[in-house]
Every structure is written in C-alpha cells, then in structure tokens.
C-alpha cells in the first residue's frame with residue numbers, strides 16, 4: 001500500500017531527540033554477551049535489528065533481562081549453546097557479520113538464515129576467515145551453518161573491501177579466542193572505517209588489548225572482556241535525516257544530546273551539510289542546522305560514511321548544480337543495491353541521475369514542484385524511505401511503496417517525522 005509522505009510549504013523548524021545508535025547498540029549487546037560478568041546497556045535502540053541481535057544472543061544461551069527504557073541487563077552464558085532453531089539475521093548486517101564469529105565459541109553447529117534479500121549481501125570474506133580459524137562453513141552466503149573446529153592458526157587474512165563489518169565481527173570475538181587473533185586485511189580498501197574505530201574504541205573500554213599495527217592489521221591479545229555498563233549515543237546517521245529537513249526547506253532543526261566526541265560515521269554529516277551550504281551551530285551538546293535559501297551541489301567522497309549516501313543524494317537532487325558521490329561502490333551490497341535503487345527511483349521521478357563505478361551523479365532540480373510525484377519503491381530499505389521523505393518535503397504528492405521497513409533502525413520514524421515537519 002502506498003504511503004503519502006508530507007510536503008512542507010514553509011521552513012521546517014523542530015527539535016528532534018533521535019533514538020540510540022544501531023551500530024553502538026548491537027556492538028554493546030555482543031560485548032556484554034562476551035564479557036566476564038553482567039553488563040547493563042542504557043539508551044539502547046529498540047528496533048528490528050536490535051531485536052534480532054537480542055534473539056540471536058538469547059538463543060545461544062545469553063541472558064537478557066529488563067527493558068530498553070530502564071536498561072537491559074545482559075549476562076554471558078557459562079558456555080555458548082547451539083541455537084536450536086537457528087539464528088534469524090533478518091536483513092541486519094550487524095547480526096549476519098557479528099554473530100557467526102561468536103558461534104566459534106559454541107559447542108556445535110549454528111545455522112544462520114535471513115530475509116530473502118539477505119542472501120545477496122556479501123558474507124564470503126567473513127566465512128572464509130572463520131574457516132581459517134578451523135570452522136566448517138557450508139556456504140558462502142546466507143543461509144549457512146558454522147561448525148567450530150580446532151584452529152591451526154590465530155591469524156586470519158580477510159578481504160574486507162565489501163564491508164567493514166567483517167573486521168568488526170572478528171574484532172568483537174578476538175579476545176575470547178584461546179590465542180587471541182591477528183587480523184590482516186588484504187582487500188584493496190576498507191569502507192566505513194569509523195565503524196571499525198567504534199568497535200576498537202568500545203572494546204578498549206572493556207580492557208581488550210588491541211594493537212592497530214598498521215592500517216590493515218589488528219593484533220588482539222587473548223583475555224577476558226571486562227564487564228562494564230554502557231550507554232548508547234543517539235544515532236547520528238538517523239539524525240541526519242531530520243537535519244536534512246531543515247537543509248532543504250531553509251528551516252532550522254536542532255538535535256540535542258549530540259556527543260561532542262564520537263566514533264559515528266554519521267557525525268561526518270555536519271561537514272557535508274556545511275559544504276552543501278547549510279550553517280551548523282554546535283552549542284554544547286546541541287547541534288542546529290540552518291538551511292540556506294538553496295543548497296549547492298558538491299563533489300563528495302563518502303567512503304568513510306557510506307550509509308549517508310541516500311540522504312546526501314536527496315540533498316543533491318534539491319541543490320543547485322551537480323552532486324557527485326564517490327567511494328561507495330560497496331553499497332550495492334547494502335540492504336538493497338542502493339546505487340541502482342536511487343538512480344531508478346530518482347529517474348522515475350524526473351531527476352537526472354546515473355551510476356558511476358563507485359557512486360552516483362545527481363543533477364539538482366530547479367523546480368521540484370514541477371516533478372511528477374510517483375510512488376517511490378523502497379526495496380525493503382529503511383534509508384530509501386529517508387531519501388524519499390526528504391524529497392517529498394519539496395515534491396508534494398510523493399509516496400513510498402512501503403513504510404514498515406523503517407523499523408530496521410527507527411520504528412517511530414513516521415510519527416517523529418510528522419511531528420518534526422509539522423504535518
């Protein structure tokens with residue numbers, strides 16, 4: 001069923017408290033599940049991806065008590081069990097890449113499955129690394145079964161050019177392996193580096209000793225992961241959607257509780273917005289974005305913050321001139337092939353856009369109200385909804401085919417968006 005998205009005749013003015021970071025939440029859950037005592041996680045995101053992570057860990061013997069609003073109490077099992085009915089990864093990259101390494105600690109085979117499209121997401125590099133650690137793995141994509149075995153080595157060579165999540169997944173379990181782990185990244189280049197930085201930072205807060213030998217080598221000492229309580233920051237990539245509403249309407253949106261120092265790729269949005277012509281003020285932990293009369297197209301490398309691509313593409317479509325996004329070829333393996341999806345839907349709407357080897361080129365539209373509003377296909381991808389929602393503010397009548405997929409990281413998106421844009 002098509003869902004009409006709100007347009008905004010005037011500037012959007014709002015203050016929006018965004019929910020917890022998906023990336024931090026699912027790392028916090030895995031770290032707590034591997035720690036040497038109970039940990040409380042506060043500020044966690046409640047969403048499909050985090051629910052899938054909790055269900056996965058529970059089915060391996062982890063105890064999760066309490067609720068997200070008061071803090072979740074997570075206790076590692078004496079020994080990880082084999083999940084009797086398998087582990088549902090949904091479409092969550094963090095579940096499909098962070099949990100299989102934990103299955104190395106289980107006493108037998110663990111089966112992993114997911115949504116239909118999850119089978120298109122890259123897994124081979126991680127599964128190959130698990131084989132190097134002695135596991136038997138019966139496929140190179142979902143669904144697959146990991147059966148741990150005796151490891152001949154504590155060194156893995158992994159091509160992580162398809163996703164940074166292979167490195168993060170291996171780092172998370174590394175200290176718990178009998179001899180620790182040395183990870184040697186052998187791919188041409190690793191995307192989304194801040195996400196690896198987040199993994200390293202969070203593990204160090206639990207006394208895990210990680211030596212970043214060089215840009216492509218991590219040496220993790222064996223040892224306990226210290227139990228400590230954690231507080232999850234707001235999700236800055238999701239915050240960018242709301243800030244973008246101000247950017248395209250000449251309005252002002254404030255996000256409170258913005259962590260001054262953070263490891264989130266979404267934090268890079270503020271500089272990108274400035275380059276597009278927005279003004280960004282930071283007053284303590286409050287960030288306010290003021291939109292200009294008209295944004296200006298930019299040439300931008302989003303290799304480090306590729307999950308911002310759908311938002312930046314929409315900003316480019318509403319800016320003056322051309323916007324070129326580079327360094328994001330790997331997002332063809334995200335929730336959907338995001339480059340193809342954005343170009344297809346933009347073109348259908350009348351926006352000139354094309355794919356390049358490693359990104360997109362989008363021509364800014366002079367009169368968005370002249371575009372023929374369409375039904376924007378979302379391909380089960382939450383960030384395609386975000387992209388459409390930003391465009392719709394200036395293209396009255398635009399709808400999306402499916403709104404429910406926002407539950408992946410922001411189940412309350414519709415209500416929060418309607419409140420923010422004053423619809």
Ligand SMILES: O=C(O)C1=C[C@@H](OP(=O)(O)O)[C@@H](O)[C@H](O)C1
Nearest residue numbers: 023163164165191192195306307
């Ligand atoms: O580890 C994480 O939490 C994530 C890493 C990134 O994946 P890629 O390295 O595949 O871009 C990012 O895009 C994704 O949204 C979340």
Ligand SMILES: C=C(OP(=O)(O)O)C(=O)O
Nearest residue numbers: 091092093094307334335
């Ligand atoms: C790529 C994304 O998610 P995942 O964690 O499933 O990889 C995303 O949220 O943009």
